[in-house]
Amino acid sequence: NEEERTRVIIMTTDNDERAETKPVVELDEAAALAASHDITIFGIFPDREKYESDRLYMYDQNLRDFRQSIEQTGGQVYEVTRSLDVDMILDDIQRDPAMQAAQVTTEYEVDLPQIPFVCLIVFFAGYVICRYVRFRGVL
Numbered sequence: 842n843e844e845e846r847t848r849v850i851i852m853t854t855d856n857d858e859r860a861e862t863k864p865v866v867e868l869d870e871a872a873a874l875a876a877s878h879d880i881t882i883f884g885i886f887p888d889r890e891k892y893e894s895d896r897l898y899m900y901d902q903n904l905r906d907f908r909q910s911i912e913q914t915g916g917q918v919y920e921v922t923r924s925l926d927v928d929m930i931l932d933d934i935q936r937d938p939a940m941q942a943a944q945v946t947t948e949y950e951v952d953l954p955q956i957p958f959v960c961l962i963v964f965f966a967g968y969v970i971c972r973y974v975r976f977r978g979v980l
Contacts, residue, residue: 849916850875851934853885854907872910883934884911884918885927 866874875882886904889897908918917937919930 848878848880849934850880850882851885851931852882852911853887868907868910872913876914880914881937882911882914882916883937884908884916885930886918886920888921888923 872882884907886907889900904918904920911918919925919933921927921930
């Protein structure tokens with residue numbers, strides 16, 4: 842049933858756009874789209890100390906823009922600090938009413954190319970074995 846599904850996105854970003862090109866969807870547009878589909882977004886913003894020093898002057902503005910976009914979906918922005926780490930933030934998000942559903946589906950996206958890397962290693966090992974066997978005159 843569609844109404845029983847959890848409709849939550851947890852986004853972590855520094856909200857710092859350095860690309861020379863215009864993004865496909867701006868943050869405020871994405872938040873408005875999420876709000877129109879009853880999707881709550883929770884935002885995790887990096888600690889001020891982790892922000893790049895050459896961009897520190899933009900920290901407050903980026904955080905303010907991020908908070909404004911996220912809060913229009915009914916979500917909340919968490920700022921990671923020494924006293925509030927990511928595990929504590931996730932625990933708090935789990936207790937939010939938006940997370941209360943009969944079934945919760947969690948999806949993680951990891952930027953590590955694990956499967957292609959393993960395939961490459963297997964292919965390379967096979968290549969080395971074939972070269973060795975051929976060099977020894979077995980084939």
